[in-house]
Structure formats: structure tokens, C-alpha cells
Amino acid sequence: MTPRPVTPEVRAEIQDLYDAYAEALDDGELERWPELFTEKCRYEALPRENFERGLPLAVILCESRGMLEDRVAALRRTSMYAPRSVRHLISHIRATPDADGFRVRANYAVLQTRVDALTEILSAGRYLDRIVRDEGRLRFREKRVIFDSVLVPNSLVYPL
Amino acid sequence: MTPRPVTPEVRAEIQDLYDAYAEALDDGELERWPELFTEKCRYEALPRENFERGLPLAVILCESRGMLEDRVAALRRTSMYAPRSVRHLISHIRATPDADGFRVRANYAVLQTRVDALTEILSAGRYLDRIVRDEGRLRFREKRVIFDSVLVPNSLVYPL
Amino acid sequence: MTPRPVTPEVRAEIQDLYDAYAEALDDGELERWPELFTEKCRYEALPRENFERGLPLAVILCESRGMLEDRVAALRRTSMYAPRSVRHLISHIRATPDADGFRVRANYAVLQTRVDALTEILSAGRYLDRIVRDEGRLRFREKRVIFDSVLVPNSLVYPL
Amino acid sequence: MRHPHRLRRRGLWHLTGTKRWSAGDTSRVPYWIYTDPELYRREQELVFAGTGWAYVGLEAELPEPGEWKRTAIGERPVFLLRGDDGGVRVFENRCAHRGVQLCRASFGRATELVCPYHQWTYDLRGRLIGVPFRRGLRGKGGMPPDFKLEANGLTELRVHARHGVVFASFAAEPPDFADWLGAAMLFYFDRVFDGRPLRVLGYARQLVPSNWKLMFENIKDPYHASLLHVFLVSFGLFRADNPSRTLMDGTGRHSCLISMRGDPASAADTAEMRSFKRDFALRDPTLLDPVREFPGEATVVMQTLWPNLIVQQQSNTLATRQLVPRGPEAFELVWTFFGFADDDEAMTRRRLLQANLMGPAGYVSLDDSEVMQLSQQGISPYPDAQGRLEMGGRGTGDEDHIVTEAAIRAFYAYYRGVMEL
Amino acid sequence: MRHPHRLRRRGLWHLTGTKRWSAGDTSRVPYWIYTDPELYRREQELVFAGTGWAYVGLEAELPEPGEWKRTAIGERPVFLLRGDDGGVRVFENRCAHRGVQLCRASFGRATELVCPYHQWTYDLRGRLIGVPFRRGLRGKGGMPPDFKLEANGLTELRVHARHGVVFASFAAEPPDFADWLGAAMLFYFDRVFDGRPLRVLGYARQLVPSNWKLMFENIKDPYHASLLHVFLVSFGLFRADNPSRTLMDGTGRHSCLISMRGDPASAADTAEMRSFKRDFALRDPTLLDPVREFPGEATVVMQTLWPNLIVQQQSNTLATRQLVPRGPEAFELVWTFFGFADDDEAMTRRRLLQANLMGPAGYVSLDDSEVMQLSQQGISPYPDAQGRLEMGGRGTGDEDHIVTEAAIRAFYAYYRGVMEL
Amino acid sequence: MRHPHRLRRRGLWHLTGTKRWSAGDTSRVPYWIYTDPELYRREQELVFAGTGWAYVGLEAELPEPGEWKRTAIGERPVFLLRGDDGGVRVFENRCAHRGVQLCRASFGRATELVCPYHQWTYDLRGRLIGVPFRRGLRGKGGMPPDFKLEANGLTELRVHARHGVVFASFAAEPPDFADWLGAAMLFYFDRVFDGRPLRVLGYARQLVPSNWKLMFENIKDPYHASLLHVFLVSFGLFRADNPSRTLMDGTGRHSCLISMRGDPASAADTAEMRSFKRDFALRDPTLLDPVREFPGEATVVMQTLWPNLIVQQQSNTLATRQLVPRGPEAFELVWTFFGFADDDEAMTRRRLLQANLMGPAGYVSLDDSEVMQLSQQGISPYPDAQGRLEMGGRGTGDEDHIVTEAAIRAFYAYYRGVMEL
Ligand code: FES
Ligand code: FES
Ligand code: FES
Ligand SMILES: [Fe+3]
């Protein structure tokens, strides 16, 4: 199969997906987050230290859109945490075609603002993603968040 | 009226406007800042806390290009502040057409460097903008800066 | 000579070069870094303070690709430093054509993660670059990194 | 034993040479009082949790029963809560069980307060009304028989509200509020807070890297206004040659700076003000369109109320500024901009535009926040040096001009008494 | 007057009112112990570098000779090193010459340890084997004749490994490990660490902005689990009405919380738990597919071992959690998730999925890290206040239910002895 | 004496057990001296604001009248100002009124210095020449009659400039500069600063997370250079087997490390240096193209001058490195790279290329800044441990080789005297 080229239009469409991703989380519209993934999907967030040493443990691991929805439901209904907001800065989005979509790498930084506190760096790292066309739009089939610092400033409330 | 599509050319042009915006402020060329707005315009910077609670108070409020110019003049001639420089990182610029131009959302982070100090986060948040074509170029008709943390590290000298 | 326009394709290609630049350094693949420069080239990193006062001193100065390679070799073989990783966020890439390529400005922030530490800002500033087509791809002929804060958090191990 | 010296190590700080306030009057202020951690800790108790009343907020911030607002007196977190009886109460923001903050956002609304840790539940008057498993489960565990809900409510502060402004006190028997302010201060307090319902316009907050006392010095200092604030001066919003007054209460802890309408500047009086820029004009003068709204001739009244409040009336921009110390070398300045419920749209817009003068980006207050930072930077490394406050003499009485630092001297005279310095 | 002790407070801290632990028992815990810098410094010596054994890691983390791992006991950096003889040793992480950290990454492997500064070289047993220019160069310089390599090796700690878990001690003659734990604690320790080889699945780390003791309080507190952790409760992973036990060793320093299978919730028992959400169901229940793998009826066993270890067995997610204090108001929580070398793929996947409950984003532990931060925020500004720990009475003995704070009281009873408070 | 109260101020700390320097000589250095806050505060007075001369800058940095440069001695901010008489003066950077920093940028130029707060105005010799409203306004307010401009100028330090290098002193009667340096140190000082006009090439600054004394230890330690700095060694820029000298002044506070041309490395001598990499070669050797420019055989001279200066001459890269402490566990290292006004273009380019060896990214100094951080990390948690400085014996005299730590021992012998330790 001939890999489809990454045309300017595709670039824009991929950018749109990341824009929507950032917007959903930054606006606190968590419910829009699972919709950006395919029904069968995988999301995981793990420290670079585990990733590079071949250790599988992730601090968030979802193996289906249902699990993503469960995480949103838990944040809405069961978890206790002090209020905060996040702000994504995603850059260097690099797509290469693969069998059924694109492999995409990107850099990210997430800034966090807690009540009564200055804005601080919550996390920075890279995304290693697989994107496919699904129901007429691009969606994540896989998203791996490799965060640079294993040390987290207390909690990771929202997905990165 | 049919909304005009956001073509790659328009994307690029909008990106150029934000690039020019960042460059003017980051280079300390404040005088170039009002030129990026239409004669009739609105600029305001307010904390997310006010924005979300429907409170109108902004820490900077300009209701015309004249007021933007007045702010620049005040910074140049009347205000006292220790020297510093800023650095903008604007990302996730998302445009949708509206009646006479575009509504644009973007994420921003502004890093600040004071004399003898390390670079630190000054502010992060989002832009909620309206852009129109004016005298052959894109300009801001409205720019609302919603900053995530109501708490500011002492002063906001330059516009965000 | 007519300056070549900065078409969407050229924009994308320039973006690709910065993506590759960030990726090489962020992945710790230092050996890929000199390849992004032409054989005859210049790289320097200097504080805004020197730059603005016309003082020539740079904290890193390479006047050829060989010197870039020497720096990589030194980091690999002779220098002693505690482990860390970096993460680039490059934005506002603005290209204008010049005689034999493009002059490009960009903003950057580099976040650093040291062992056992939270991610922190290492440096922010701007790139003042010259890019040319060389062996069929875009390469840096000149890269000047002007960092905003003369004060560095201890060491600058990797190039900015 | 590893540290036999432990006891001797911190000596008796108040006996030492450096940490003494040598001069007889307060025309000299030693610089160690802006940095000393021990003094700062004592201030938490003696100044902020002391015998008097501290500002905590506006009634208009929590109009409905069950609404609450988080704030602090000194470093101590407290919250305001409007009870089901309509009354506003103030409580320490910590669960009586094991200390968890009950109010975690800036504002909220509740029908009862439930601590997340073990769900101890308090009603809207701060009374403990529920302790899960208090009587155990299936006959096991539970609280001891002598445990009383009534004895384990939230720690409540004394509260006094006047014309919509809420004050609280950690003291068991705080003074009468009118006495605490004194007649002169009460007069000016009531001038702005005249009983009309308030409308909150919004908030701004600054983390100022200086000791909190420098903020009070700044506001109690009419001398600087005509010199530092070029913007104010250039537009006649404050001028040394305007009629003005510096008033204190009997103790010196509170003060008012009052500036009144005057004649246009004469060349003679502005000669000393190099800040005066005759040619400076606004391109869009809509920004400054003040209208007179309070009785009397004053155009600016800046009132400082010990220990943590500034009431700002500068033309039509009104705000409370609350001081929350954050260590010896920083404080938070919390601005609550307000108007009146009966303001028309034009007045609201006027207040919002004039707010450009204030806050972290204000044409006026920017100068102040920067100068406080610069003061702290100059003061902090020189703890043995001292400031000199001799403008207008060395006295601490009222003055009918601005060329004086009397209100600062009066403040420190009272401060020394409170702090036993 | 609220603060009669105010003046005495600084000066001789252990004599003063504020820094005293007034109550006879530990049903009251004064809040100054969570912030006081002097106490914190003493804890470094008496608690972390004290007479007992502290957790440092798992043998599986450094399977091969020459492998090392960096960690800390209290604030003191140490490292584990597997020698060429196969034994694991623990050393202070500083060169004997002038203090440079020898291990700079989290993990590594070496045939010898070379300090970068002057290349002093240590073998895999920590012995100094090389000092460049020790005999000088061309007859000049060098170390004095009485300098002995043998006297300048790395500072080695005592080490005890049990079933793959490594403990170390700064004490010259630490107690017998089995005695240190006591029979009951040893039983539960051996329940998880049953001698099978371990497999490390990965790490997570949190910088928690609270005093380290709040972490122990949290884990020693079965009372909170059914109230705070709505997720746990809603899926029956922990319930107040399940059979359970709270066990201590003889001293109270260690403890186990044990929860066992029980009947489905009856309406009566869950009435007090507002956290119980009957309608909450997972869309993808694959996340929770626990299988029984340890003998006995317990489904959850949380063991805390003085001074720095929590052993977590929650269904099939297993982890050690190591506490590393970072000043009085912060600590690092280091999670080492593990399984067994003989786990099949399904079990590994199960452990990885259940890890969603734990760590900085865990459905359960997120609540805890947030509540610790909120506690510290409520406690820290009120050093003169105190927490009350009266659930289940005021005693410190074992209990067969969860409606008790006995294990916390027992912990503090032991703590007071160690700290001479 | 400026601080007669000094000894009383901090209890009797120097008598305590932990904080004692036990050994008779300085072959042992206790680790608490790198972290103790009280000692650090005393250093500000006794070391940095002590009896001698501290480096503040180069005359070439402010060539014109009215030009100023901001810097610090210890933590105390000062600035250099070239007066209208052409002389360079040094002042405390704080307004005599209420402490505001007068110089807010790194460099500037003025005809007079105006404090922004109340516009007190100083001339280019630091004299107070203007106090707005000094005589009041319309007969009201103003300074007291006994207020004298002359008594309220800026606090001026003593200044000594030698061959373009400026030193200042807080002492009322600092020693003669030549005596302060001693003949040997003066000789090497004058070797680089030979009277030719200097040209500043630029600045670099590092915030090093270690105690400032570790920087002096590093530069006074010739032992490490051939071991840590593989780059230096591989290109023969510094080698243990080169002829070299370690020189001190009579007191031990200053020192010089001198390395001279030697024969190519013999296998015997480099055997102990595992850092020597024979096969390492530069692809572009333009970087290293040293030319001899100073009299004598020395290729490297690193001079340290108490309390805050390193003069670096490494081949053709010349710099002053100024130490500015920032708390016990950090300092700023300020590099001022320079050449001579009569350098030709080739020499300037050579200096700029060789600057790659130095600064925060330097092929050589990177090793040092990292090793200082690693030292602090190893030292700080072990305040009761100590470093051992026995290379080259335990003496403090000059040596004609590099296999010695004599200069560090000499430094601490002097330090103990100054600090009364
Ligand atoms: S801490 Fe509030 S209920 Fe336990
Ligand atoms: S400090 Fe380790 S060899 Fe010198
Ligand atoms: S502080 Fe400088 S003039 Fe008042
Ligand atoms: Fe002011």
C-alpha cells in the first residue's frame, strides 16, 4: 500500500485534532476528550524513566474509549481534588503515514494553575500517537504520553 | 452570507498576525502593537476568575486604538518599572469565520525575564479574538486575554 | 534576483527543519544536530544582554560543522555532567527570503528535567537564523540563539 | 546527644543589638523589620490575630444563604459563610477533626459543609452536625461516649459588618467597631460605604515581593504621589498643590489621605516636580471622565485600616485592597473592585475604564508595586541600615498638606507598642 | 486571651507552651509538629537515621553485579550496589574525599565507582582502591605516608534483605530484623513477599506538599477509606462493613490495615456513607478484574513500616511506597510497582490496569495526595491548634474493625518516645 | 567597628558541638560550613564586608562620565559610577531616604541619579543635591530645619583601582592594596593587568547551586584539573606533568595556580590519568590556536583573590569571575570576558573561540559547575561529616607541583581566623 503523503490539508487536519484535544482539556470540557479517540484505542501516560528502561507501568492506562469515559466519570463523580486548570502548549507535530493512518510525534508542555497560586509547569514531554480516519474525522487510535520528569507536583488530575 | 472557509492561505495569514503580535511585544517595540488593531477595537485582559463568574473587571481595558496608543505612551513616558523582557509562546490558533471576519481562539504563555533573574512564567491563558480585514491586512477588532491565574507575579507591565 | 515567496510548501519545509532540530536535541540524539547545518556555518548562543550592547561574546561559538561535531564529541567523551533531558517549544517561525535562502526568526523555550527534579525553564529567547537549500534539503547556514536571561541555572549542557 | 547546643542556639533575639529600634521616635525605621522571620511570626499573632478587627470581605460577595468565600487574616486561612439565617459568619478554614481545608475554591455555595476526608459535616452556622460512624458500626468503634458535637464545631471568629463591609477578629472580646476606627476614620469609611448596596465588579491579585508594611507606608505617604506618579500628576488627578489632608485616628494605626480639587498648577509649585509633563495628553480621553459622586470636595480618599485594609476611592474607581502576608518578604494584594447596585451603565463603564489606573497593570499602582519591590531589594541586604522619615518633621499628628510622612511615623509608633519594640 | 503563651513561644522551644505536646495520650496531635524546622532536623537523626531499619529498595532492581540504584533515607542520599560477590550493600552517596555524589543517575551499572572530581576509585564493595597521584608525581606531592586506603572507603550502612526487600540502617548495631518487625508484622510482610522472585513493573513519584507524617496518618487510618474514596466504595473494593482488622506491632511504630471479603452492602450500613453511589458503573469493567492470589481472606492489606515504607496490596496491584522527606512541608512519595517473576501475561496486564487506582493519577490515591495537601494548608498556619484522634476511643491497641484511629495514635505514642516529646 | 554587637547576635553558636571545627589543622573541613544559615550571615559581614578589598568591576565597563554599573559585594548591592571628574566611585545601591534601589538595570548612564519614589537626587559623586519639597509647599511641611543635604548622600565605599580593575571596601580604613595582595600576588595580577586598556568582550552568568566556597576550593585545587577536565588534558592545555606552581600570599587568602609548557606526555605520567584520551582530536582545530602573549613560561594562571574574585588566564581567554553569594547553598558566578583595546581582529576572534572553554557551556568549566552542584548535593545532607584535604600533606605553603591541596588548606586557615572558628 502506498503511504499517503502528508499534504498541507492533512497537516491542517492533524493540527485541528491537537487543537481540539488541547481545547477540551484546557476548557475543562472533559467529556469531549474521549470523543477524540476511536472506540478501540489505547491511552497511556508514563514517565520517560519507565519508557526508556522498558518498564511497562503507566500512571494512566486506558485500553478502550470506555475506559477513557470511565476516567472522566470518575473525575466528575468520585475523585476528590482541589480546583485547578491546565493549559496545553503542543508543538512540533510531526506526522508520517503508516498502514492505516499516521504516526505522529509532538512535544507538549502543560501549565497548571491552582487556586491562589501562580501558574506553574505541570508536565512536559512528548506524544507518540497513532491517528486514523474514523467516521469522517481524524481520531487517536493510540496516544502515548511520555513525560520527562518522573516526579509529579503532587497530583495528575486531568489527562496530559 | 456564506462564511468564508479558513483556507491554508488564511491560516498562514492569521498565523502571521500572531507572529507579528508576539514579535512586537517580545522585541519591546510597543509602538507596533496598536497598529495590529483596527481603529475601533477593544482589548481587555482579565483573570479567568472574573471571566467565569461574569464579573466585568479587566486589569487592562482599551476601547479604541487611541487607548492602546495611550497605554504605550504611558509605559514610555509616565510609568516607573524595573527593566524586563517578555517572550510569547502562542499556540493552538483556531479560527472560525464569522460575519465580517474570524473568531479566533489561541493558547498563550508569556515568559518574563527580569534583570538578574531567571526566566519565569508571567502568565498563561487563552486569547478570544475577533479578526477582520482592514486596509488590506488582518487586524484585531477585539482581543480578550483570559489569564489562568488571578495572581500576578507583582506587575503586568506590558500587554499580554 | 527576485526573492522567492514563502509558499505553504516552504513554510512546511521550514517547520520540518525546526521539528527535526527539536527532535534531535530532545531525544538526546546529538549526532543528528550537526547534520542540520551546512558544512560552512555558524552557530552561536549568547545572552540578550551581550547582543543588545554589541558585545560579541557567546557562550557557545561554532564556526563550522566540524566545530559542531567537536562539541558533540566533547559532550559524549570528555565532559562531565549530571544526566538531564531537554524539551524544545519553538514557535512563531517567521521566514523572509534573502539572496540565497531565508532569514528566519523564531521564539523558543527550552524546558529541562534533571534527575529527581521537577521540569523547569532552562532558557527562553529567540532564534535569528539563515537557512539555505543544501544537498536537496534545508539546512541552517547560521543560527544565532539570543537567550533572554544572562543568568543560567548552573550549566548549559546541550545546545539550545 | 547530638545537639547539646540546641537551647542556646537561638539566644534571646529581642535583646540583641541589631534587632533593636534605637531611636526614640519613629523618624528612623530599622531595615531588619522588613526581613526578620521571628518578627514576622510575632506579627501573625500580635498584628493580624491581635486584639482588633481585620477586613475579610464584602457582604455583596456572598449574597445568598450558603454562599461562602475563602480568604485569610495574616497567614491564617478563614472563610466567610452566609448562614441560613442570613447572617455572615467567619470561620477558620480547617476541619475540627484533622485540619483539612473545608473551602477549597475561592467561592462556593453549599447547604452544609462536608469535609472530604471523613465527611464530618457542619451546618451553615459552623456547628458540627454529623460524624460518620460516630456510634461505630455493628457495635464496634465510634467516638468516645464523652464526645460532643457541640464542642467540635468550627472555630468561629467575632464578626462585625458595617454598611456591607465585613470585619472579623480572633480576639475573644474585640473592641467596639466604632471605637476601633475612631470618629474621624468612621466618617471617611462611611463616606464611601454609605449604606447603599454594593456591586462587586471583579478581582485582581498581585504577589508583591516586599514586606507587607511597605504597602502601608506607600499608601500612608502622600509625599510620593506627586513625584512618583507622573500619570496622576500629568492629568491633575493628584497634585501636591491641591488642598489636602493627612488624618489619623487617635492611635495612629489608621489613616486617611485626602486630596481635594484645586486651582490649575502654577509654575512655581510644579517646578519641583520633574514628573510633571505638560505636553502629555491622552489620544482617547474617554478613559478619564470622572464625575463627582461623594459629598465634599475630596476627589481622592485613600484610607488605611490596621491591620490589612486599604479603601481606595480615586475618582470613580473604588476598591478594597486586602493585604495577606506571605512570608517576611512577600505579600498578596487582593483587589476587590466595586460600585453600587444602583450604578447606571455609564457609571459602571466609567469605573471599569478608570480601573486602568489600578491593579497589577495600573497607570498608577504599577509604579507602586514596582517601587515596593525595589525598596525591598535595597532594604533586605542592609538589615543594619535604616530609613529616614523626616518629611514634615518628626511628629505623628494630622496635617493639612501632603508634604509629610506623619502617617507613616504614626503607624510605626503604634506598631512599636503592639510589637513591644 | 487566645494566645497566653505567645511570648514564651520562641526561646526555649521544648519548654514553651506551643511546642509542647500537652495531652497525656495521643488523642490530640499538636499542629506545630508538621511545620517546625527544628523538629524536622531532629527527625532526620532520630527517626530516619535512628536505631532501626529503613527501606531502600528491592533486590530485583539491581539483579546483576555492579548494578546500583540511588535513593535516600530521610534526606540523606544513599545508594544500593550489588557487589561482585552478589551481595547488595548500601553506602552514603558521597565520595570520601570531598563529598561529590558518586551515583548521579537513578540507576546504573559499573565495574568500579570513579568519582569524577579526582578519580578516587572504589570497588564494588565500597573499598577505596585508587587515589590518583597518591604517591605524588615525579617525587612531589601525594598523600601523606599515614594515609590508608582502607580507612577511606565509602561509608557503609548495615543491610538486611528479606525475600527480596532491602533495608538499611545507620545504626552501628541495628536490631534483629524479625524483632524489629515483630511476629504479626512479619507475617503480613511475608504474605506478599513470600520469597518468589519479584519483577519490577515501573515507577511513579510524587512531590507531595505536606509533612511526611500525614502520609503515615493517611495509611494508618482505615476510617477514611470508606468515606473519602468514593471509587473504592462504589466498586466494593473497600467498605466499612467488610470484615477488617487494624493491627500493630508491640511498639505501635508499624501497622497493618486489613480488609476482607464481605457480604454485599446492606442499606443500613451504607446509610452513613454519602460517598456510596449505587448507580456508578464502569463502561469498561476490564479495569477491575481482581483475582485472589494470596492466602487468606484479605483483599487489601496496607502495611506501614517505620520510618519510611508502605507496602501496598490492593487487589492485584502491588507496590512499595517509600517516603523521602523534603523539608518540613513536603515529601517525595516513590512508588515501585511490582509483580512476580512467574506472573503470566494476564496477571501482568491485570496489575498494570489496576495500577490506575494508584500513583499520582490513581482513582484512589489521587484523593489521598490531595487531602494531604489540603491538610497541610489547614494545619500549617495554625501551629497552636491540634488534631483530634478519638475515633475508636483513645487507645492504641489492635482492633477488628475500621472505625478507629488507633494505629495513628499508636504511631504517635512511639514517635513521642523517639523524639522525646 | 561596624558591628560591635556581632558576637552577641547569634547566641553562642560557635561553642556548640556540631558546629565546631574540630581538627587542629585544615586537612579536615566540616560539612556544616557549606549550609549553615547563621555562618552564612556572619560571612556577609566578616568575609564580604570585612576589612579588605572586594572586586567590583573593570574601569572599561564604564568609560564615560555618568556611566554606572550595578553589582554586589556579598549579598549587598552596590554600584560603580564614573563621576564628572572621571573618577570611579562605588556606592551602596539604595536611596538614603527609604532604601529604593537607584540603579535598576545592569548598566546605565546618567547626569544625576534620581530616585523614582520621591525624586531625591544625587550628583555623580553621590552627594544629595535635591530633595523635592524640602522647604515644604506654600509654607507647610518640608524637612526639619536641621536636615542637611551633606549628611544624607549615598553611602560610599572605599575604592582602589589598579590597572583598570576596580576594588571596593566597606571598611573605614582598608589596607594598602599592594599590602593586601602581597608581592607575589601583585606580580601575577600585574602580569595580566599590565596597564594596557582593556576591552570588554561580554558577559556570562551562572546561578550555581552550591556554597560559594566550593568555587574557591575548585580553583585553588590544581589536583583536579588533570583528572576531571578530560578536554583540557587531551589537548595538552593542562597536564599534571607540566611544570607548575601553587603560590599563596603570606596569609593564605589569595593564591595562584600556574601551569607552564612542558614536554609531551610520557606514558608513565599519564598512566594514572584515566581521563587522558590519546585518540581524541578536533575536527576543526581552529578552536584551539593559542598564542603566547604574556611574559614567562606560564600558559595558564588562575588567580583567586579573597573574597570574591578569580582572574582567569587560560591560553588567550581572559576573564574575571566574580562570586556573588545567594544564600548558603547558591552563588552567582559572573564572568566578564575581556581582551585588550589594542588586540587585532585575529586575537579577538581567538579569544572568542577559546571562550568555548569557559562559561556555563564551557568545555572545561562545565565540568566544574556540575561538580560543584554534585558536591553540594553530597555535602548538604551530611552536616556532621567532613572533607579530607591531605593531598600534598597537611601544610599550607607554596608548592612547585600540582599534586596538592595546599592552597585550599591555606584558604581555610585564613578563613577560620576571620570567622573565629
Ligand atoms: S479531617 Fe475533616 S473529617 Fe477528618
Ligand atoms: S571529591 Fe571525589 S575524588 Fe575528590
Ligand atoms: S526612597 Fe528614594 S526618594 Fe524616597
Ligand atoms: Fe502611590
Ligand SMILES: [Fe+3]
Ligand atoms: Fe486513602
Ligand SMILES: [Fe+3]
Ligand atoms: Fe576545574
